Amino acid sequence: xxxxxxxxxxxxxxxxxxxxxxxxxxxxxxxxxxxxxxxxxxxxxxxxxxxxxxxxxxxxxxxxxxxxxxxxxxxxxxxxxxxxxxxxxxxxxxxxxxxxxxxxxxxxxxxxxxxxxxxxxxxxxxxxxxxxxxxxxxxxxxxxxxxxxxxxxxxxxxxxxxxxxxxxxxxxxxxxxxxxxxxxxxxxxxxxxxxxxxxxxxxxxxxxxxxxxxxxxxxxxxxxxxxxxxxxxxxxxxxxxxxxxxxxxxxxxxxxxxxxxxxxxxxxxxxxxxxxxxxxxxxxxxxxxxxxxxxxxxxxxxxxxxxxxxxxxxxxxxxxxxxxxxxxxxxxxxxxxxxxxxxxxxxxxxxxxxxxxxxxxxxxxxxxxxxxxxxxxxxxxxxxxxxxxxxxxxxxxxxxxxxxxxxxxxxxxxxxxxxxxxxxxxxxxxxxxxxxxxxxxxxxxxxxxxxxxxxxxxxxxxxxxxxxxxxxxxxxxxxxxxxxxxxxxxxxxxx
Amino acid sequence: xxxxxxxxxxxxxxxxxxxxxxxxxxxxxxxxxxxxxxxxxxxxxxxxxxxxxxxxxxxxxxxxxxxxxxxxxxxxxxxxxxxxxxxxxxxxxxxxxxxxxxxxxxxxxxxxxxxxxxxxxxxxxxxxxxxxxxxxxxxxxxxxxxxxxxxxxxxxxxxxxxxxxxxxxxxxxxxxxxxxxxxxxxxxxxxxxxxxxxxxxxxxxxxxxxxxxxxxxxxxxxxxxxxxxxxxxxxxxxxxxxxxxxxxxxxxxxxxxxxxxxxxxxxxxxxxxxxxxxxxxxxxxxxxxxxxxxxxxxxxxxxxxxxxxxxxxxxxxxxxxxxxxxxxxxxxxxxxxxxxxxxxxxxxxxxxxxxxxxxxxxxxxxxxxxxxxxxxxxxxxxxxxxxxxxxxxxxxxxxxxxxxxxxxxxxxxxxxxxxxxxxxxxxxxxxxxxxxxxxxxxxxxxxxxxxxxxxxxxxxxxxxxxxxxxxxxxxxxxxxx
Numbered sequence: 007x008x009x010x011x012x013x014x015x016x017x018x019x020x021x022x023x024x025x026x027x028x029x030x031x032x033x034x035x036x037x038x039x040x041x042x043x044x045x046x047x048x049x050x051x052x053x054x055x056x057x058x059x060x061x062x063x064x065x066x067x068x069x070x071x072x073x074x075x076x077x078x079x080x081x082x083x084x085x086x087x088x089x090x091x092x093x094x095x096x097x098x099x100x101x102x103x104x105x106x107x108x109x110x111x112x113x114x115x116x117x118x119x120x121x122x123x124x125x126x127x128x129x130x131x132x133x134x135x136x137x138x139x140x141x142x143x144x145x146x147x148x149x150x151x152x153x154x155x156x157x158x159x160x161x162x163x164x165x166x167x168x169x170x171x172x173x174x175x176x177x178x179x180x181x182x183x184x185x186x187x188x189x190x191x192x193x194x195x196x197x198x199x200x201x202x203x204x205x206x207x208x209x210x211x212x213x214x215x216x217x218x219x220x221x222x223x224x225x226x227x228x229x230x231x232x233x234x235x236x237x238x239x240x241x242x243x244x245x246x247x248x249x250x251x252x253x254x255x256x257x258x259x260x261x262x263x264x265x266x267x268x269x270x271x272x273x274x275x276x277x278x279x280x281x282x283x284x285x286x287x288x289x290x291x292x293x294x295x296x297x298x299x300x301x302x303x304x305x306x307x308x309x310x311x312x313x314x315x316x317x318x319x320x321x322x323x324x325x326x327x328x329x330x331x332x333x334x335x336x337x338x339x340x341x342x343x344x345x346x347x348x349x350x351x352x353x354x355x356x357x358x359x360x361x362x363x364x365x366x367x368x369x370x371x372x373x374x375x376x377x378x379x380x381x382x383x384x385x386x387x388x389x390x391x392x393x394x395x396x397x398x399x400x401x402x403x404x405x406x407x408x409x410x411x412x413x414x415x416x417x418x419x420x421x422x423x424x425x426x427x428x429x430x431x432x433x434x435x436x437x438x439x440x441x442x443x444x445x446x447x448x449x450x451x452x453x454x455x456x457x458x459x460x461x462x463x464x465x466x467x468x469x470x471x472x473x474x475x476x477x478x479x480x481x482x483x484x485x486x487x488x489x490x491x492x493x494x495x496x497x498x499x500x501x
Numbered sequence: 502x503x504x505x506x507x508x509x510x511x512x513x514x515x516x517x518x519x520x521x522x523x524x525x526x527x528x529x530x531x532x533x534x535x536x537x538x539x540x541x542x543x544x545x546x547x548x549x550x551x552x553x554x555x556x557x558x559x560x561x562x563x564x565x566x567x568x569x570x571x572x573x574x575x576x577x578x579x580x581x582x583x584x585x586x587x588x589x590x591x592x593x594x595x596x597x598x599x600x601x602x603x604x605x606x607x608x609x610x611x612x613x614x615x616x617x618x619x620x621x622x623x624x625x626x627x628x629x630x631x632x633x634x635x636x637x638x639x640x641x642x643x644x645x646x647x648x649x650x651x652x653x654x655x656x657x658x659x660x661x662x663x664x665x666x667x668x669x670x671x672x673x674x675x676x677x678x679x680x681x682x683x684x685x686x687x688x689x690x691x692x693x694x695x696x697x698x699x700x701x702x703x704x705x706x707x708x709x710x711x712x713x714x715x716x717x718x719x720x721x722x723x724x725x726x727x728x729x730x731x732x733x734x735x736x737x738x739x740x741x742x743x744x745x746x747x748x749x750x751x752x753x754x755x756x757x758x759x760x761x762x763x764x765x766x767x768x769x770x771x772x773x774x775x776x777x778x779x780x781x782x783x784x785x786x787x788x789x790x791x792x793x794x795x796x797x798x799x800x801x802x803x804x805x806x807x808x809x810x811x812x813x814x815x816x817x818x819x820x821x822x823x824x825x826x827x828x829x830x831x832x833x834x835x836x837x838x839x840x841x842x843x844x845x846x847x848x849x850x851x852x853x854x855x856x857x858x859x860x861x862x863x864x865x866x867x868x869x870x871x872x873x874x875x876x877x878x879x880x881x882x883x884x885x886x887x888x889x890x891x892x893x894x895x896x897x898x899x900x901x902x903x904x905x906x907x908x909x910x911x912x913x914x915x916x917x918x919x920x921x922x923x924x925x926x927x928x929x930x931x932x933x934x935x936x937x938x939x940x941x942x943x944x945x946x947x948x949x950x951x952x953x954x955x956x957x958x959x960x961x962x963x964x965x966x967x968x969x970x971x972x973x974x975x976x977x978x979x980x981x982x
Contacts, residue, residue, distance in 0.1 A: 051569035074967050076830075076900050116803075117870070153889060156929065161936050168933050172926070179925045183918035186899070190906045190914070 181225030229262030247354025332408025339401030657735025668718030675711030704854030719752030768819020782809025817908025866939025
C-alpha cells in the first residue's frame, strides 16, 4: 500500500488537510469554518473505523519508513496499531466531532478560526501518540499535544487561564524532559529507537530498569495524573473551555495510562513487577483522595475534575495489578472515563452557557425545567458511578476482580480499598446530581432556561448510546483488546 | 603567495575587497538613497555565498604556509556566516531609516565583520585566529555604537570594546604561553611539538585554558557573559541579532578547530572546565532569562543558555570517535539556533520604536491578534528555543543531549533538560503575553514580516525533513592532520 494512503497515516494527518482548508477560508465565514472542522473530524473518525475493520480482517499493516539519521542512530517513521491503540484512536476521533459540536455557539468571533485550527492540530498529536512505535516519534507527538492545548486554555479559558496554562505546561514538561533522557539512554544502549527492536534487546538496559521505569513513569504519571502529581489537573480542567476539558479528560489523560501500558510494562518488566505495589498504592490513594476532594467541591466543574483523579486511579490500579482481567478492565475504563467524564464536562458547559455559573448552589430542581438534559445527565452520572448495566460497571468490576487475586500486588488490600472508592463515587456523584437536578426549583433565573436543542442532543446522544451499549454488551471491546493485553502481560512477565 | 592561496580564501577575499570598494562608492551615494548601499553589499555577500557554495565538497586545501585551511568545516561555516550577513542586512534595512541612523558605513562594516568570521573558520594558526577575532570584533564595536547620539548605544559600544579587548588579551596571552611551550603557533605544529612529550607541560595547559577563556567571552558563556545582556540591549537591534548568531558561531568555530586539532591530548584537563562552563551557562542563562522584562535582555540570556547547551556537547570531544559526533551536533544546533535567533530578532526589530520603546515584554500584549504574521512566527521561535518538537530547536537539542549521553555524561544531559524547563517558563510567559489584551505598535513590517515568516517556515519545515541539513552536516568535516 502506498505510504501516503496508509490508513494510519491518513488517520494521523488528515486533520492537517482540514487545517489547510481552514487557513484558506475567510475568517468571518463562521459557518463554513465550523463545518470544515466538523467534517474533517468526522472523516477522521470514519478512517479510524475503517482501520478497525481492516484490523478485524487481519489486513492492517504497520508502516515503517526511515526518517532521519543522527550520527549512527536512525529515527524511523514507524506507525502501528494493536487493539489498545485502535481503541484509543477510536475514542479520540469519536470525541473530537462531539467536542467541536459543543463549541457551536460557545466560541464565536474572529478568533474562531484559530480555535478550530488548534483543535485539529491537537488531534494530529493525539492520534500520533497512540500510533507511534518509534520512541522519538512518540515523544514528538507527545510533546506536540501540549502546544495546542496550552493555547486553548490560555486564550479561551476562564479567569485564571494564564496561571492554569503555565502550570499545565510546566508540570508536563518536568515529566517530558526526563522521558527524553530515558529515551536517549535506551536508544543509545540498543542502537535503535524502534519499539519492537528495543523490546527484543531489552536485556541490554536491564541493569538500569528501575531508574528508566521512573524516568518514563514520571512523564506518564503526571499526565494520568497519579496522586500526588495531580495538582495541575483541577486548574487546567476548570479553566479550559468546555471542548478543551472534554478532550483533556477524554483523551490527554489516557495518553499517560497508555504510555505505562505501551512502554513501561514491556520495556522494563522487572521494575514493573517490583514497583507494581507502589504504583497500585498511589493509585488507591488517588482513588480515595480524588473522591474525597470531589465530594467537598462547590464548583461543578471542579467536582468533575477531581472525579477524574479518582477514576484514573482505578485505571492505574488495573494496569499494575498485571492480570489480564484487570488490565483489560483498565483499558475499557479508559474508554469509559473518556465517555462519561467527557459527557459530564459537556453538560457542565451547556448549563454554563445558559446560566454563566458553575456553582452547584446556583442550580437545583432543574429536572422540572430541563427534562431532556436531566435525563441524559442521569444516565451519564450513573455510568460514571458504575451502575450495573452501564459501561462504568464493566470496567471497574473487571479492574477490582482482577486486582483481588493479583499476584503482583501481593494482598487484597489494594482492591479492597479501591472498592471503597466505588462507594465514595456514588456519594459525590449522587450529591452532585441531587444538588443540580432534584429538589425544589429555588432560583427564579432557572425557571426560564431552555432545554437542549437538536445540536446539543446530537452532541450527547452518541455518548449515551455507547454508554448503554458497552454496559450491555462489552464483548466486542474485550475481543479487540485482549490479544494486545495478553501480549503485553506476557512481555511483562518474562524477565 | 600563489594563485592557489588566493583560491583558498576566495570567498573571504571577495567580501573584503567588495567592502572596501563599497566604502569608497558610498561616498558618492546621496544621503537619502543609502538603501542602494544595502543592496550593493547584499550583492557582494550573495556573490561570495555563491562561491562558497561552489567550493562545497572539494578536498581540503592549505594555503599561506598552512596558516589557512579550506575544508568542509570551513566552507560550511562560511555559508552560515554569509547567510547571517544577508539576514543582518534584511534586519537593518528598514530599521535604520525608521530610527534615522542610516549611515552608509553600516553595511561595509558589517561585511568586514563577516569576512573576519569567515577567516576564523579557516584559521589553522593561532595568529590567524587572533587576527580574525580582531577583524570580526572591531567593526562590531563601531556598529554597536552606530546609533549615536543615543547614550545607551554609545555606552554599550564602550563596554563591548573594553571587555572585548580584555578577552583578546587573554587569548593573546594564551597564544604566547603556548608558543613558549611548543615554539609553534601553527595548530598542526603544536600537535607535532607535543607528540613526543608524555607529561603535561604546565605552560601548555595554562595557555590552552586562557584560550578557552577567550573563546568563552566570545560565545558569552557564564561566567564570561557579563557583557552580553548590556551590549545586546544597547546595540541597535539588527546589530544585536547579527551578533547573537555570528559572534557565537565564530567563537565556536575557533573553539572547535583549535581544540580538536591542537589540544586533543589535553581533554582530561580541559573537559571538566568545558563541562563547568556548560553547566553554569545553562543554569545561569536560563534562570536569569526568567527574570527579564525586556525582550532584548531575555534573548541575550537565552543566547547565553544556548552557548551552554552547545558547550555541553563539546565536553566529550577527547573521546576519539565522539569528536566527529560533537562537531556535527554542534553545527546542527548552531544552524537551528541561527534560524531561531534571527527570527526572534526580526520580530523584535519590527516592534522597536524610537528611544527604546516597544522592547518591554509588556508591550507585546495583543500582538497575537493584531499581527498574526509576526506573532505566530515568534511563537514558533520561542518554542524552538525551548526545544519543543516540530521545531528545528528540538532536533538541535536532541542531538546535543544525544552526544552528551553517548559520551557518558548523563548528569550533564540531565542538567540540560532540567534547565530547559526554565526556558519553557520564560518562552511561555512571552507567548501568553502575545495573546493578552493590548495594542502593540509595528512599523516597517513588510520586510521583517517576510523574513520572520520565511525563517519560521524553515524552522518548522526542516524539522520534518532535516535530511538536506544533515547531509550538509556530513560534509562539514574538520580536516585533522
